[in-house]
Amino acid sequence: MNTNKDNPPAIRVVLADDHDLVRSGIKALLGMIKGVEVIAEARDGGELVTLVDSLRPAVVMTDISMPGMDGIAAISQIHARHPEVRLLVLSMYDTVDFVKRAVASGACGYLMKDAPPFELEQALRSVMATGSYFSPAIAQRLLQPSEPTVDDELTHRQVEILRLIAQGKASKEIAYDLGLSPKTVDVHRARIMERLQINDIAGLTRYAVRKGLVKP
Known part of the structure; x- marks a missing residue:
């Protein structure tokens, strides 16, 4: 007989990226991770905020640069409305300025788009278990002096x-x-x-x- 412990609830994820091909690739990778379910996708920050308001996912994975409302603004709004939602940035930008702006807005993790696929699962598991995840390269950059944001x-x-x-x-x-x-x-x-x-x-x-x- 299965128990809830044997079958924990799926980690419900909303994914945001304005490039359809990139978003589809990330969704496919997430679909290969046991216990993870992509429940909705957004092409911009405004759509992302609306989806989170209605669906209340466990995790949001979002790009930063998107048309209209960007990822930083969306993260800020979501964090203010739903502080329990884990906000994980998936970006091509690795400058300290980007990372610090994202964290200041409410992001609890930051992952590069060129990271190996296994790191996607590692990041998700980490933000759910510990509340944060920063890839090694990003963590190293955060230790370096930065120009003003x-x-x-x-x-x-x-x-x-x-x-x-x-x-x-x-x-x-x-x-x-x-x-x-x-x-x-x-x-x-x-x-x-x-x-x-x-x-x-x-x-x-x-x-x-x-x-x-x-x-x-």
């Missing part, structure tokens, strides 16, 4: 505006998206340039890419 240098609103600037949007479009006036957006842009000591849009875009606000 984008959140150290800019306000939350400025980060939002910088991301949209780097996506090629004009002041009027940004104003519409954020419910601001174009003049207010222009003032923020000037302050962003002043704080970062960057004098053109191309420079702002390069900074946003380096900090992971937009994809290259």
